[in-house]
């Protein structure tokens with residue numbers, strides 16, 4: 610079946626990604642916790658601490674799904690706000706803060722909105738949910754201070770288009786790009802264990818918990834197809850970004866790539 614082929618046609622890929630995330634939306638957060646043994650929480654914390662959000666910032670979290678990264682950014686900003694002595698001033702600044710979650714899949718966004726409500730963020734005006742495609746963003750030129758994409762760029766059809774939208778269009782000068790993504794493990798022995806875990810355990814758990822082996826099989830294959838850490842650095846630099854670098858976490862199971870728009 611197409612889900613097990615490594616040569617997925619482009620249209621096929623878009624359709625598949627749509628199906629995958631529609632069918633996993635309701636079990637997405639639980640599956641994340643199970644498959645990463647909770648580690649995705651620490652990886653997202655690390656992403657947000659590298660971003661170092663500031664009050665008043667306009668930030669876009671692309672492929673933001675059910676809101677994990679956006680919630681962390683808001684938490685970070687709220688703790689800054691509570692520490693501040695000039696509360697009134699900070700409140701004014703906070704009014705203008707915009708943390709935008711953009712995702713192509715409305716099911717994922719709906720799960721996110723529900724979670725926001727449960728967290729008491731339902732009325733928070735700085736949290737904005739937008740349905741949209743990373744390859745063709747509907748935001749103004751040079752309008753954003755920050756851009757994050759977590760476990761999202763692996764699923765898009767044209768990585769180059771996504772990077773070009775970030776660099777040449779939506780980010781302001783001085784704006785930062787940060788990408789958290791499952792990457793390539795090169796550490797011997799650990800690599801073999803990790804491959805076994807990816808190809809045998811994950812699809813089986815997907816079937817058991819989400820009743821959906823194919824979607825999780827697809828996710829594992831998309832990790833293999835994704836460019837290596839160094840190749841991805843070149844792609845980000847080719848889009849125009851400066852100071853491109855990355856940090857491996859857990860031996861490269863995930864990496865955080867970053868770049869600046871000067």
Ligand code: SAM
Nearest residue numbers: 630672673674712713714717742743759760761
């Ligand atoms: N960032 C969230 C997180 O870390 O929990 C969600 C990651 S989830 C693995 C990948 C998300 O990418 C899905 O919600 C999917 O709908 C979204 N996605 C896939 N292709 C996209 C595109 N072209 N533009 C925007 N979002 C996309």
